[in-house]
Amino acid sequence: MPLVPPYIEALRPYEAGRSAEAVRQKYGLTRVAKLASNENPLGTSPQALEAIAGSFKSLNLYPDGGLGLREVLAEKFDLKVDNVIAGSGSEGIMSNIIRAFLCDEDEVLTTEAAFIGFQVLARSRGVMYRTVPYREWHYDLPALAEAINPQTKIIYLANPNNPTGTIFTRQQFDEFYRHVPERVLIILDEAYFEYAKDNPRYPDSMQYRYDNVITLRTFSKVYGLAGARIGYGFAHQELIRNLLKVKLPFEPSTPAQAAGIAALADREFLHRSLELNARGLKYLAEGLREAGFSLVPPEANFVMMVLPSEQEASRIFESLLAQGIIVRPLRAFGLPHCLRVSTGTDDDNRICLEAFRRTLGNRPYPTPVSSRP
Ligand SMILES: Cc1ncc(COP(=O)(O)O)c(C=O)c1O
Incomplete structure (x- = not known):
């Protein structure tokens, strides 16, 4: 007889995203940007x-x-x-x-x-x-x-x-x-x-x-x-x-x-953090849209991307990881065809956008699906 009620049995323990260090070691990288948890890329006040x-x-x-x-x-x-x-x-x-x-x-x-x-x-x-x-x-x-x-x-x-x-x-x-x-x-x-x-x-x-x-x-x-x-x-x-x-x-x-x-x-740290984020959000949203990705209008410190399929979301996630960019797959939230990308430092954002472009190769990107789940 199980010791826990069925609604606890049905849950899964929270899986923290992969750490920058784990990704660095696995892919033999020198630099990894973790853009997966909507944290402050400037550090702490x-x-x-x-x-x-x-x-x-x-x-x-x-x-x-x-x-x-x-x-x-x-x-x-x-x-x-x-x-x-x-x-x-x-x-x-x-x-x-x-x-x-x-x-x-x-x-x-x-x-x-x-x-x-x-x-x-x-x-x-x-x-x-x-x-x-x-x-x-x-x-x-x-x-x-x-x-x-x-x-x-x-x-x-x-x-x-x-x-x-x-x-x-x-x-x-x-x-x-x-x-x-x-x-x-x-x-x-x-x-x-x-x-x-x-x-x-x-x-x-x-x-x-x-x-x-x-x-x-x-x-x-x-x-x-x-x-x-x-x-x-x-x-x-x-x-x-x-x-x-x-x-x-x-x-x-x-x-x-x-x-x-x-x-x-x-106040100074708050101000600098907000400025960096506003710049990063605009840069990532514009760059990703220009590359052909479908985005949801962002108002916080991350962008959500809607991919044509779950397979495509996984492919891009894996390709980014190998390039040292950790983003957040949203399967656990219930959106397996979506990815979430937090803003980083100016350098992180630039490298991230380049990595996204590389995932597309020379292929024209498939027409984005409608923005409905
Ligand atoms: C909507 C929302 N609420 C709450 C939290 C968690 O905040 P805290 O770290 O204060 O528990 C997060 C963190 O990602 C969040 O996205």
Whole structure:
């Protein structure tokens, strides 16, 4: 008799992408660019690194459960500390939301091929996980509103979305929200918020402090702290109060929290990171389109490419690996004919585009399939 419930048996352990070092050794390369995990190619804010080092002297003591960071964020966003939570990455907080709010008969609703981290967390709770297809690679918010039923408890929306890189607009969200009952919790995952915030059509969820909306943000992307595991969330104090009941008391760790606080203050690093990304996104999107590839309009720090078939996606992925470029195949997300490419340094981006062109040889590229999944 299996020791685990069937919904756990059905999951697969998360497979981390191949490391740059493993690829370098396998193909005997001198230089490898890892453009597979939407990380910051500039590294980490020097102020955050200094703060991490400074935290070492108190590693013998238990952390304060994120209070220091919550206070800084409350001040920065003009909220009460009771409206803020800090955790081990935004996925850490997502995991707490799933533990705190779902009963066995509840349902989760989101888009098809949603961010894999959320898919795994929600499915591991054993509740009904329902999805609605993308519309032209964007969340189909009207269809999601239509799909709400009496069991729907959580709706998960990532904006910008991973893996498509698309956003939904202020107007679309306003219209959607009118159809969501108060008993339904909306998770607005804004892991890529900083990249989209200057787009006037982007609905910064801090303008939507509704009682049933929780915003999640992270230091893993533009702040270059993916390895530290630090993220935060904003919500009504009752939601936060309940999340604090299930949160591991000592997350985030002391170095992670110190890094987050320092990174928030490092405007210069943020600015440089955003500039590099904007340049890289434009360069990759234009270059790949000119080469004949079909892309989804990018709004974060990566582009999603739609290939004519799963075989072609695998062929290109393997060919790029052999040339020292690691991109992300999207089979695990549910999109086996797609690849995701994160922006890198200017050099990474140039080498990446050259490698993509080389995968085409002299062949004219097959007419791209429609942009629908
Ligand atoms: C949409 C989305 N949410 C959350 C995360 C995870 O963030 P964290 O590292 O803070 O757990 C990612 C990382 O890829 C993401 O793409």
